[in-house]
Amino acid sequence: MKKIIVANWKCNPQTLREAQKMFLELKQGIGRGEKAEAVVCPPFVYLARAAEIFKGSKIKLGGQNCALTEGGPYTGEISAVMLKNLGAKYVILGHSERRAIGEDNVLINQKIKNVLKGGLTPIVCLGETAQQKQNNETFLILEQQVREVLQKITSTQVGKIILAYEPIWAIGGGQSCPADFALTVALFIRKIISQIANPTIARRVSLLYGGSVDSANAEDYLKTEIFSGLLVGGASLKIKEFLKIASLT
Numbered sequence: 001m002k003k004i005i006v007a008n009w010k011c012n013p014q015t016l017r018e019a020q021k022m023f024l025e026l027k028q029g030i031g032r033g034e035k036a037e038a039v040v041c042p043p044f045v046y047l048a049r050a051a052e053i054f055k056g057s058k059i060k061l062g063g064q065n066c067a068l069t070e071g072g073p074y075t076g077e078i079s080a081v082m083l084k085n086l087g088a089k090y091v092i093l094g095h096s097e098r099r100a101i102g103e104d105n106v107l108i109n110q111k112i113k114n115v116l117k118g119g120l121t122p123i124v125c126l127g128e129t130a131q132q133k134q135n136n137e138t139f140l141i142l143e144q145q146v147r148e149v150l151q152k153i154t155s156t157q158v159g160k161i162i163l164a165y166e167p168i169w170a171i172g173g174g175q176s177c178p179a180d181f182a183l184t185v186a187l188f189i190r191k192i193i194s195q196i197a198n199p200t201i202a203r204r205v206s207l208l209y210g211g212s213v214d215s216a217n218a219e220d221y222l223k224t225e226i227f228s229g230l231l232v233g234g235a236s237l238k239i240k241e242f243l244k245i246a247s248l249t
């Protein structure tokens with residue numbers, strides 16, 4: 001199956017001029033043979049310009065978060081429908097950096113439902129903290145996250161969601177998760193999905209790995225069918241590095 005390589009630019013870069021330069025470099029560099037679906041999730045304020053630049057290219061766009069509802073009196077929020085109307089296909093939900101400022105599984109579950117209703121594909125982040133890993137709670141936490149974020153979501157809808165295993169201790173620090181550990185967790189996540197939905201969906205659901213991925217370690221996760229692709233943070237800001245990762249697929 002086609003792999004998905006997602007770039008999460010987080011709160012970068014600081015100017016539209018820099019963002020445009022990066023979009024153009026991406027557009028020029030992509031499409032020379034890689035089979036992956038390359039997805040870029042820039043800050044909201046650059047999405048409209050990205051959509052113009054990427055028109056006619058294979059690169060897809062995503063948001064990094066979105067509102068709980070379609071619209072209304074929600075100061076500072078961006079709705080899934082707005083993202084869709086701008087040309088986005090995906091939206092990252094429940095990133096650990098958003099969980100750190102108060103988002104929990106219940107809220108993420110509501111956002112997933114709203115995003116599916118709005119016609120976008122949610123990329124739902126899951127992962128344990130360093131402390132939880134140290135306490136041997138990885139599987140406990142992951143099971144709780146999977147069950148709670150997928151609460152009352154139909155099997156068919158589960159099949160439309162992309163999950164991303166992003167161990168929090170591996171994010172941003174240059175310490176990636178050993179591939180064998182990531183694979184064990186990924187298989188466990190698929191087992192839970194099999195119980196929640198069914199074995200076919202569990203096999204087919206897209207599951208990404210994220211956490212200090214770069215061109216040197218990307219293949220460790222890409223070479224197995226257990227992972228459907230990668231969620232790349234820091235390394236995605238270096239366009240040549242991101243293109244190199246995408247070219248490995």
Ligand code: PEP
Nearest residue numbers: 171172210211212233234
């Ligand atoms: C992320 O924040 O989603 C991420 C994977 O970051 P990094 O690649 O920098 O660890």
